[in-house]
Amino acid sequence: MTATEVIWWVFALGIVALSAGVVFSRSVIHSAIFLIGSLAGVGVMFVILTVEFLALTQFLIYGGAVTVLVLLALMLTRADPSGRAEKVNGPQAPFALLAGIAVAAVLLVAALSTEWAGTADSPASIAIETISQRLFEDFGFPFILASVLLLVALVGAIIVARQEEGE
Amino acid sequence: MLFADPLFDLPAWLDAVIRIVIVVLAMTVIVVYSTYGERKLVARFQQRLGPMRTGPWGLWQGFADAIKLVGKEDLRPKNADRWVFELAPYATFIPVLLTLMVLPFAENWGVRNLALGVFFVFAILGLNIVGILMAGLGSGNKYALLGAVRAAAQMISYEIPLVVSLLCVVMITGADTPNGVGTLNLNTIAALQEDRPYIVLQPLAFLIFFTAMLSELHRAPFDIPVAESEIVGGYFVEYSGIRWSMFQLTEYASMWGFAVFGSVVFLGGWAWPFGVDSHWAVQLATTFTKALAIVIVIIWIRTTVPRLRIDQLMNFSWKVLLELSFLQLVANGIILYYGWPQELLALTSAVGAAFLIFLIIRHASARSTKGLLGTYRTLGASSS
Numbered sequence: 001m002t003a004t005e006v007i008w009w010v011f012a013l014g015i016v017a018l019s020a021g022v023v024f025s026r027s028v029i030h031s032a033i034f035l036i037g038s039l040a041g042v043g044v045m046f047v048i049l050t051v052e053f054l055a056l057t058q059f060l061i062y063g064g065a066v067t068v069l070v071l072l073a074l075m076l077t078r079a080d081p082s083g084r085a086e087k088v089n090g091p092q093a094p095f096a097l098l099a100g101i102a103v104a105a106v107l108l109v110a111a112l113s114t115e116w117a118g119t120a121d122s123p124a125s126i127a128i129e130t131i132s133q134r135l136f137e138d139f140g141f142p143f144i145l146a147s148v149l150l151l152v153a154l155v156g157a158i159i160v161a162r163q164e165e166g167e
Numbered sequence: 168m169l170f171a172d173p174l175f176d177l178p179a180w181l182d183a184v185i186r187i188v189i190v191v192l193a194m195t196v197i198v199v200y201s202t203y204g205e206r207k208l209v210a211r212f213q214q215r216l217g218p219m220r221t222g223p224w225g226l227w228q229g230f231a232d233a234i235k236l237v238g239k240e241d242l243r244p245k246n247a248d249r250w251v252f253e254l255a256p257y258a259t260f261i262p263v264l265l266t267l268m269v270l271p272f273a274e275n276w277g278v279r280n281l282a283l284g285v286f287f288v289f290a291i292l293g294l295n296i297v298g299i300l301m302a303g304l305g306s307g308n309k310y311a312l313l314g315a316v317r318a319a320a321q322m323i324s325y326e327i328p329l330v331v332s333l334l335c336v337v338m339i340t341g342a343d344t345p346n347g348v349g350t351l352n353l354n355t356i357a358a359l360q361e362d363r364p365y366i367v368l369q370p371l372a373f374l375i376f377f378t379a380m381l382s383e384l385h386r387a388p389f390d391i392p393v394a395e396s397e398i399v400g401g402y403f404v405e406y407s408g409i410r411w412s413m414f415q416l417t418e419y420a421s422m423w424g425f426a427v428f429g430s431v432v433f434l435g436g437w438a439w440p441f442g443v444d445s446h447w448a449v450q451l452a453t454t455f456t457k458a459l460a461i462v463i464v465i466i467w468i469r470t471t472v473p474r475l476r477i478d479q480l481m482n483f484s485w486k487v488l489l490e491l492s493f494l495q496l497v498a499n500g501i502i503l504y505y506g507w508p509q510e511l512l513a514l515t516s517a518v519g520a521a522f523l524i525f526l527i528i529r530h531a532s533a534r535s536t537k538g539l540l541g542t543y544r545t546l547g548a549s550s551s
Contacts (some may be wrong), residue, residue, distance in 0.1 A: 028306050029251065036297055052283055060290035067296050067319050070304070113445070127281060160269050 015041035028073040036066040053128055092128055186278040189542045190267055193447030198419040199229035205466050210514035212470040244307050248404065256406070256413035259298030263421040265291045270427050271354040273450035277535075284353035285337060288428055289330055292383070295421070296322045299392075299402050306405040314401025317477065318392035322383055324484040329379035331492035332372040336365050336432055339512060353428075357436030361443050368512045369499075371519035372420045373433045375492050377461075380425045382484070384418065387469040389462035391477055422462060430457035487526060491519055 018041060021034035039062040047054035135143055177185070181455030189234060203218065203225070234350045243252060266277040266288045280331035281287050295528030303315020336356070341349035343359040356365075366373045382389040385401075393401035413493055430436055445453075475483070479484045498515045 023273070027246065027248075033251065033297075033301060041296075055287070056290040060286075060293055060493060063290075063297060064323055066321060070300055071316065071319060121348075127295055128351065138535050144195040 006050060008045075011041050011048070012045050015045070029070065030075060032070045034063065036067070039066070043060055051126060053126075053131055173275050182280065189263070190278055194267060194420050194423065195416075197206075197423055198416055199233060201419045201423065201462065202415070204228040204462075206465050208463065222355070225436065233412070237409055240360060241408045241410060241519065242405075245403050246307035248305040248307065250299050252307075252405075253410075255298050255302035255305055256410045256417070257298070258301055258419075259295055259374070259491065260413055260417045262294040262298070263417050263424055266424050266428070267420070269353060270424065271357055271431060272427065272434065272454050273447045274358070274450075275354060276447065277354070279382065280354050283351050285333055285351045285356070285432065288353075288424075289333065292421070292424075293322075293326060295417075302406070303402040306402070307318050308405050310398040310400070310404050313398050314392045314404070317398075318385060318402060320477075321385070321389065321392060323526045324481060325379040325389075325488075326381035328375050328484060328488040328492045329383065331496055332369075332375040332379065332480045333432060335372040335495050335499050336368055336481060338496070338503060339365065339368055339509075342503055342509065353431050354437075357431045357438045358443050359438075360435040361438045364433060366433045368509060369433070369495070369516050370513075371491060371495050371516040371523060374520050374523055375488050375495075376429060376433065377464075378488060379484075381465065381468065382480070384465070386421055386422070386424060386465050388472040388475050389480060390469075391480065394474060422465065425459060426458035426461040426465075427454060427540075429461055430454060434461075438448070442456070444506060449508040491523055495519060 014040050018034045018038035022038060024029045025031045025034060040057060043055045043058035044120075046052070046058060206228070207217040207225075218228035221227045221231045243249070265442050269281050269284045271280070271284075272276040292534075299318045300315050300321075303311045303313075303318070306312070332360070337349050338350060339349075340359055341347055342357055344350060344355075347381070350359075381387075385392050390396070393403075401410060406414060431454070436457075437454045438455075441449050441453060495516060498519075499512060502511050
């Protein structure tokens, strides 16, 4: 095995272990911390594939996202002063299982049916200029559409959140 | 990506290790003396002398404090979440350390010369907040929790103006490079400012960057996550000894990291005013003089401006800084697209900067706290 392969296995096993920690941990806070470890591991995978831009985006987006997730978890769960673990699973468990299997199936089909450019042995190093050209020139219109969608969601979220203190 | 010449023709990995050790050691000494310098400066602003007893003019005070802190007992509250509590200082420290790895202190001198340098700095610094949340949630203390939640809200809000103001600079680097494509490489950005620093072209972006930086560092007047008089120190209230000093180390190291970063992006880094061909010692001194100036202004503001309220803080970010940073971005885009002269960039940005300063002064001197910078709602008014 080459050094890259060893590193790949170390991080692959780490990601799996941390993801298992997310699911099986008894405390919401621990789950969130395992989650950021797992997502950071995926970021390292991107570095191994020499797509630093994606890796940094992963860190930037999920660092903030997990923070917000922790805050939401804090607000939506009851903190038990005695330190007992709160019950996370409810009657929604089978639906969660169904949704998980569906997402996994979509991802697997997408991954297996795509013709990937470059192989793991000789990953293509993509310059940031190429990415920006594709994103802002070739796919400029879909990019703007996606931004508008996000903006609408943002405004909607603010309106929903504001309503309770309207009067 | 490596810098051009390894030190003494050593193998690449050993070269990297030596560079990291140099940066970390220098950072530690600088942090020790920043605590001393801050105490001295604050004392002078308040017409006191500051530390005077330990060594001449109290020069060994920082080291004496460090030894005292290491000797203190490492306490852990009984109801703390053990591993979250103990790992939190490391989780805050590592991102700050990583950002120091990409900063160019002189021409082609830093640990790594990343093509995505600017992006790396703000992507990795964003992870800092995870450690702060861990400290707040793991301490089992309400003050710590309040501090962490305040820190999270504040840092996420101010990250957006910070990033947009940096993007403004990255945009105008495109006008200077030969192929017309902007760059995110910090070393190249510094070299492009040989003739004039980008603060001349983008004063508004610099003001926004500076304000957002104060907020990201939780320095006054944005220090509500660590407000001593309200929540007795915020997220690190339960820490003592070596772990507490790790939080302090992180705070000062990130202050210096931000100062060097700001001096590279806005003040010309090592290239301005002595040019890219000057001696490396001159370049190093130039970078650190600019960074020191930024740090001194941060301390000056801390002693002068009273702390903001949380609603004023949020309003200022979302209603003033965000809009102005987007305006700057759009104005830059129009000017660069039509290839108008660079003086126009400086002019539009200066008008924006003047407007921002006018807004701050008008609201700071207003008697009531209504309007953009914070609407004060009286308690109980909604029930009637």
